Amino acid sequence: xxxxxxxxxxxxxxxxxxxxxxxxxxxxxxxxxxxxxxxxxxxxxxxxxxxxxxxxxxxxxxxxxxxxxxxxxxxxxxxxxxxxxxxxxxxxxxxxxxxxxxxxxxxxxxxxxxxxxxxxxxxxxxxxxxxxxxxxxxxxxx
Amino acid sequence: xxxxxxxxxxxxxxxxxxxxxxxxxxxxxxxxxxxxxxxxxxxxxxxxxxxxxxxxxxxxxxxxxxxxxxxxxxxxxxxxxxxxxxxxxxxxxxxxxxxxxxxxxxxxxxxxxxxxxxxxxxxxxxxxxxxxxxxxxxxxxxxxxxxxxxxxxxxxxxxxxxxxxxxxxxxxxxxxxxxxxxxxxxxxxxxxxxxxxxxxxxxxxxxxxxxxxxxxxxxxxxxxxxxxxxxxxxxxxxxxxxxxxxxxxxxxxxxxxxxxxxxxxxxxxxxxxxxxxxxxxxxxxxxxxxxxxxxxxxxxxxxxxxxxxxxxxxxxxxxxxxxxxxxxxxxxxxxxxxxxxxxxxxxxxxxxxxxxxxxxxxxxxxxxxxxxxxxxxxxxxxxxxxxxxxxxx
Numbered sequence: 001x002x003x004x005x006x007x008x009x010x011x012x013x014x015x016x017x018x019x020x021x022x023x024x025x026x027x028x029x030x031x032x033x034x035x036x037x038x039x040x041x042x043x044x045x046x047x048x049x050x051x052x053x054x055x056x057x058x059x060x061x062x063x064x065x066x067x068x069x070x071x072x073x074x075x076x077x078x079x080x081x082x083x084x085x086x087x088x089x090x091x092x093x094x095x096x097x098x099x100x101x102x103x104x105x106x107x108x109x110x111x112x113x114x115x116x117x118x119x120x121x122x123x124x125x126x127x128x129x130x131x132x133x134x135x136x137x138x139x140x141x142x
Numbered sequence: 143x144x145x146x147x148x149x150x151x152x153x154x155x156x157x158x159x160x161x162x163x164x165x166x167x168x169x170x171x172x173x174x175x176x177x178x179x180x181x182x183x184x185x186x187x188x189x190x191x192x193x194x195x196x197x198x199x200x201x202x203x204x205x206x207x208x209x210x211x212x213x214x215x216x217x218x219x220x221x222x223x224x225x226x227x228x229x230x231x232x233x234x235x236x237x238x239x240x241x242x243x244x245x246x247x248x249x250x251x252x253x254x255x256x257x258x259x260x261x262x263x264x265x266x267x268x269x270x271x272x273x274x275x276x277x278x279x280x281x282x283x284x285x286x287x288x289x290x291x292x293x294x295x296x297x298x299x300x301x302x303x304x305x306x307x308x309x310x311x312x313x314x315x316x317x318x319x320x321x322x323x324x325x326x327x328x329x330x331x332x333x334x335x336x337x338x339x340x341x342x343x344x345x346x347x348x349x350x351x352x353x354x355x356x357x358x359x360x361x362x363x364x365x366x367x368x369x370x371x372x373x374x375x376x377x378x379x380x381x382x383x384x385x386x387x388x389x390x391x392x393x394x395x396x397x398x399x400x401x402x403x404x405x406x407x408x409x410x411x412x413x414x415x416x417x418x419x420x421x422x423x424x425x426x427x428x429x430x431x432x433x434x435x436x437x438x439x440x441x442x443x444x445x446x447x448x449x450x451x452x453x454x455x456x457x458x459x460x461x462x463x464x465x466x467x468x469x470x471x472x473x474x475x476x477x478x479x480x481x482x483x484x485x486x487x488x489x490x491x492x493x494x495x496x497x498x499x500x501x502x503x504x505x506x507x508x509x510x511x512x513x514x515x516x517x518x519x520x521x522x523x524x525x526x527x528x529x530x531x532x533x534x535x
Binding site for chain 2: 028032048054056097111113
């Protein structure tokens with residue numbers, strides 16, 4: 001019984017550590033991005049408690065969309081048939097369309113919470129952060 | 143006049159239809175893709191905890207049982223878990239707030255071995271399944287309800303199982319991200335005997351930064367995140383419980399009482415280090431001084447009215463301070479929705495952590511609240527693909 005229990009714990013640890021290596025960088029970068037935005041936006045307590053749940057929801061949906069597309073592209077054969085290519089094409093278009101619609105919908109919600117000025121500040125903060133990530137990736141390549 | 147009205151109404155009507163249709167359309171495209179997203183904000187978390195207190199000699203030379211038992215020490219192992227079963231998120235589009243309701247299933251299994259010098263160690267077991275209801279109002283308040291029924295049994299010898307119940311109600315108010323107060327009531331056995339305590343909490347500082355947390359009667363702690371991997375805490379908290387103990391060794395003179403109740407509590411003050419090995423695995427080590435050590439034996443027959451505190455005891459000893467060791471491993475499973483920087487959600491996680499699982503007063507160390515790391519110089523592109531779009535290049 002004790003042996004079985006130890007095997008179970010060990011398997012859990014191996015499973016969890018394997019899974020988290022891939023997850024680690026993503027969570028870290030995301031946490032840094034959020035802190036970067038916090039610094040730039042300077043939200044009041046009342047704005048903050050309303051803004052983050054909406055922003056999190058938006059980001060979760062965007063991430064899910066991109067992951068779905070990326071996984072479908074990965075699964076696709078190197079030389080897809082016409083039907084397969086058409087399906088991928090439709091998925092790509094739908095993903096982009098959904099991204100744009102979500103952007104519009106959630107920016108509307110965000111604007112209602114923090115106003116147009118801070119919503120535009122959010123956009124420039126996101127841009128600035130993206131540039132920083134690109135620089136970090138470039139540094140690695142160099 | 144009526145024509146002017148008509149002129150005005152038509153564009154309003156068209157605009158309304160347009161707005162409504164874009165809302166529907168926005169939902170429709172995303173929904174049409176049938177993308178699966180995590181349902182819950184809470185991970186399933188399993189914690190293994192080992193706790194040991196050094197043996198101490200009874201110094202009371204007048205008590206017959208103290209002379210017979212000679213010394214007392216403690217070994218405890220516990221396995222606890224919680225898992226989300228229902229999560230409901232509701233968006234108030236008028237007030238722009240997001241309310242959420244979370245129902246968690248909790249479970250605990252504790253094996254406690256009180257070690258006396260003169261008798262064979264008894265293997266006391268406590269196991270229970272409970273429910274936790276947490277409501278995030280989306281504004282400043284969070285409600286927490288916990289019901290933890292459990293059963294205790296002495297596994298060493300045949301004994302009757304006893305069913306008991308611990309419960310807690312707390313209202314938590316986030317004045318700002320740096321200050322929070324809590325008020326409530328808790329029925330608990332953490333001080334040995336069954337008792338009702340008012341719950342009063344104060345926190346100064348952000349949950350993911352240095353903070354001082356006073357959560358009476360559960361704990362007082364100063365938490366210092368050294369970096370995203372290591373969190374140090376100076377803390378003081380009571381630990382204890384009520385277990386049934388077989389009278390096989392005839393510790394209680396009425397031999398017809400096959401079982402009596404053994405209660406213990408101690409106040410542990412020490413240093414704890416929580417190490418987050420990875421996203422899903424963390425461990426903790428704690429050591430310090432265990433003071434106010436108390437052990438009491440209550441007769442079940444003499445305390446027939448079990449609604450309140452047990453009052454009639456046949457053995458009680460208070461022992462001096464000793465050293466304790468506590469170590470544990472916490473494993474998270476599953477994917478969750480993002481709640482970064484959402485202070486109410488952080489508070490939810492902290493409430494869940496502060497109140498432990500199954501009235502053991504063990505803390506899992508807030509494994510779900512992220513500590514923001516510093517930006518790495520080189521980032522693995524593959525791992526952050528979902529955060530950026532190829533158009534960004």
